[in-house]
Amino acid sequence: MSLLLTAAPPPAKAPRNLAHLSDESLLSLVASSDDNALAELYDRFGGIAYGLALRILRDESLAQDAVQEAFLGVWRTADRFLAERASASTWILTLVHRRAVDLVRREDRRRGDPLESAPEPAAAETVExxxxxxxxxxxxxxxxxxxxxxxxxxxxxxxxxxxxxxxxxxxxxxxxxxxxxxxxxxxxxxxxxxxxxxxxxxxxx
Amino acid sequence: MAEELHSLVAPYALDALDETDERSFEEHLALCERCRGELAGLREAAAALAYTAPATQPPPELKERILAQARSERPNVVPLRRKRNWTTTLGIAAAAAAAVAIGLGLWGATRSTGQDALARVLSRPGARVMAMGGSGVLAVAPDGEAALALRVADAPPGKTYEAWVIHANAARPAGLFRGAGVVKLARRVAKGSVVAVTVERAGGAPQPTQKPFLASQETT
The missing domain is CATH 1.10.10.10 (Winged helix-like DNA-binding domain superfamily/Winged helix DNA-binding domain)
Incomplete structure (x- = not known):
């Protein structure tokens, strides 16, 4: 047994801290299939995305579908992001908005007045x-x-x-x-x- | 007809077109530089409206579901062919990204912690992006300023990662780093160079002692 093999085990895979990276840099990492970068973007935008989808769809389960599809869209098409003339936040929120609008049209949940009756779902907590x-x-x-x-x-x-x-x-x-x-x-x-x-x-x- | 189509840019930015109008406008958009320019600004303003909805914590399982699904798709995501396309697409696009960064002022930049080395290189007109063996990217500005963004495990105890710029068969040290993240290269990357990463003893080496475990293609 060499000394190397009895030495301290390699450090456990600690979650990397990506907090210092810009949204745009994270998207570049997502384009190279880095799921930690996707998780970091979700942590940054998940609350805004879900709030947006809820306000449009007024249904928790549909709003979650919209957010999920949008973030998978981010995952699948991040390599196209730089071709868009947009900041990363705009690009991501645009994907979320699109998915939510598609779903609300499909479900035809637009009968109510979107401005007057947009109550927050009771179960949802406001993000810190x-x-x-x-x-x-x-x-x-x-x-x-x-x-x-x-x-x-x-x-x-x-x-x-x-x-x-x-x-x-x-x-x-x-x-x-x-x-x-x-x-x-x-x-x-x-x-x-x-x-x-x-x-x-x-x-x- | 063209004027009619121009006027759809704002409703398009708000996703307020029916399918038929949306399709006509997208066909128009492909040909109309003016509308593309206008759309970029209007989209930014439209997306800002998202901030007026109260941010709401999604259930924790949603994140897990998204990440699990993403991971299950990963093997299909970086075929070799795409990597090549990627270089050109991103290269062309970097100029657009720069224009946006300037045009948006702080609105875009407040969200980004902004000043990291990769973002800076990417914001330079003519910047190019290359894959680093599926573990990240190398971005190079036309004057050779360069940054790496890598996802690698931390270097083992007593070891460090060392970046190299290899040109005309000579390897020159370009910086030490411990693990994943963005590294600004300490040396400019001339055209026709390869950027490589080795594992070295802590403190680094004047010449690589190992075969690189990551390397870019030759830069152009």
């Missing part, structure tokens, strides 16, 4: 949020307050309602062109405001 998530929520809410009520309504109904633009126009009793233009100006303004908010924050110590 990271400071960055809280900060981003505050920034987005502040930005939304600066839109006109019509823009805000078009965005919120469009994003959370699972409705098509024509259904939305019907719901609002407005011509389609008006709805489209509210969505466009509302999103454009929101983007501007978020850009400014980010810039200010980066300049402060």
């Amino acid at each position: 949020e990271q400071a960055t998530t809280r900060f981003q929520r505050r920034v987005v809410q502040e930005a939304l307050r600066q839109l006109t009520p019509e823009q805000r309504e078009a965005l919120e109904l469009g994003y959370y309602g699972g409705l098509s633009q024509s259904e939305l126009a019907e719901r609002l009793g407005q011509p389609l062109g008006t709805v489209k233009s509210r969505m466009f100006s509302g999103l454009g303004r929101l983007r501007e405001l978020l850009g400014q908010a980010g810039l200010e924050e980066s300049l402060s110590p």
Whole structure:
């Protein structure tokens, strides 16, 4: 027996700490089939993703399906991510939103008013949020307050309602062109405001 | 007709098109640079709306289910052919990623802890990404700045990983590291180099004492 074989056993496989990596770097690792990187992304975005899916689907089991399919989509297509002109968070949340909208349309669960009756499921607990998530929520809410009520309504109904633009126009009793233009100006303004908010924050110590 | 299609960019960003409109718009998108540019910004704003829903803890078994399913699919994920495509796709895309990083300001970057070496290299126009033997990636900027992102077990006690830049049959040390994560290479990677990793005695070696257990293709 050589000394080497009687020496201390190799360290147990400790969970690696990926916390210092950016979302984008994690996606690169996911593209090389690193399931720990997928787990880390899930830890970062699972709560937001599930909250989003619940608000659209208003059903825990369907919301879990949407989140599962979206994260498996992340796993299967992470190598395509860089071809998208998006940050990793946008890419992931876009996948989640799409899956949730697909499911809500398939289930036709859109009869209620998505804004007025979006109760939180009793069993769900609010995530203990990271400071960055809280900060981003505050920034987005502040930005939304600066839109006109019509823009805000078009965005919120469009994003959370699972409705098509024509259904939305019907719901609002407005011509389609008006709805489209509210969505466009509302999103454009929101983007501007978020850009400014980010810039200010980066300049402060 | 084109104007009609342009006007679908905002509802598309919100996933608020029916199937027919969605298909028409996606066909249009493939041909319309203006809409692609616009969509990138509007998508970012649309995704930000997700933060207004209260974040909710999913049941713990959901994570396990997702990871189990992902692991069961893994053997199919990195066939050799894909790795090759990958290099080109990511290479082209790095410029787009850089444009995004700049265009988004902090909105994208707050989420990312942002400043790690891999992200920095990837954000450089013309950066290329290569597989490191299925255990991670090598990213190289046009000026040779480079970073490795690897998933490897920690080096055994008394040992270290050492990265090498091998060019014209000469291996030069490019940094020591203990385990998985991102490593910025201490040496620039010239075109036509191979980046390799060996296990060395703690403190490193001036020349590799072992056959590399990970190596890139020649960089281009």
